[in-house]
C-alpha cells in the first residue's frame with residue numbers, strides 16, 4: 349500500500365474525479381477526510397470507504413469560505429492525528445465570474461494556505477495536489493468559458509508559487525491538468541452525441557478520460573514516488589494539448 353497511515357483531505361470528493369481520488373487513496377491505505385459541499389454525496393463516499401474496510405470521515409465544506417476550509421483541515425488532524433495530503437479538487441464549470449473565482453481559485457488558495465501552514469511545522473512535509481485543467485495551459489474560446497479558463501490558469505500559478513515558498517520545508521505542491529474526463533461536470537456536453545464525437549475526435553487517443561485515470565496521477569503525486577516533483581503541472585489528456 350503506497351499511502352499506508354497517511355492522512356488526506358479531498359475537497360469535492362462526492363463526485364467524479366474527487367470521488368475516484370478518495371476511493372483510490374483509501375484503497376492504498378490512506379485515512380480520508382471527504383470535504384464536500386453536497387452532504388448526501390459526500391457522506392455516501394465516506395460510507396463506501398468505511399464499508400470496504402477503509403477509514404474516512406465526512407465534513408461538510410464550502411471551499412469558497414475560508415473558515416470552512418480551515419475547519420476541514422483541522423477536522424482531519426483531530427480525527428486522524430496528522431495531515432499528509434491535501435487535494436484541492438472542488439470546482440465548477442459555469443459562466444458566472446464571481447462564483448467561479450470564489451470556488452475554483454479562492455477555494456484552491458485557502459486549501460493550499462491552510463494545508464501548507466499545517467504541514468510545514470511538523471517537519472514531515474506533505475503533498476498538496478491542485479486540480480487545474482488543460483484549460484489552465486491553453487484557451488478554448490467557447491462562450492462562457494472565460495472564468496473557468498482564467499481560474500485554471502490561476503491554479504497553475506498558485507501551484508508554482510506555493511511550491512517555491514514551501515520547497516525548503518518539505519511541502520510539495522503540484523497540479524493535475526486533465527483533459528475532458530467523464531464526470532457529471534461535463535455531462536451536459538457528453539450527453540449530446542454530436543458534441544461527444546467532436547470531443548473524442550479532438551483527442552489523439554480518440555476517447556474521453558476516466559476519473560480513475562486522473563486518480564492514478566493523484567496517487568503518484570501523493571506518494572513518495574514523486575519525491576523530486578514540485579511546482580509541476582501533470583497533463584492527463586490523451587494527447588489533447590499535444591496537437
Ligand SMILES: NC(=O)c1ccc[n+]([C@@H]2O[C@H](COP(=O)([O-])OP(=O)(O)OC[C@H]3O[C@@H](n4cnc5c(N)ncnc54)[C@H](O)[C@@H]3O)[C@@H](O)[C@H]2O)c1
Pocket residue numbers: 359360361362363364365366383384385386389409410411412437438439440441451479480481482525526527528529530531532533534
Ligand atoms: N471533468 C472534466 O472534464 C475536468 C477536466 C479538467 C479539470 N477538471 C477539474 O476537476 C475537478 C473535479 O471535477 P469533476 O469533473 O469531478 O466535477 P464534478 O462536478 O463531478 O464534481 C465536483 C464536486 O465538487 C463539489 N463542489 C462544488 N462546489 C463546491 C464547493 N464550493 N465546495 C466544496 N465542494 C464543491 C460538487 O458538489 C461535486 O461533488 C474540478 O476542479 C474540475 O474543474 C475536470
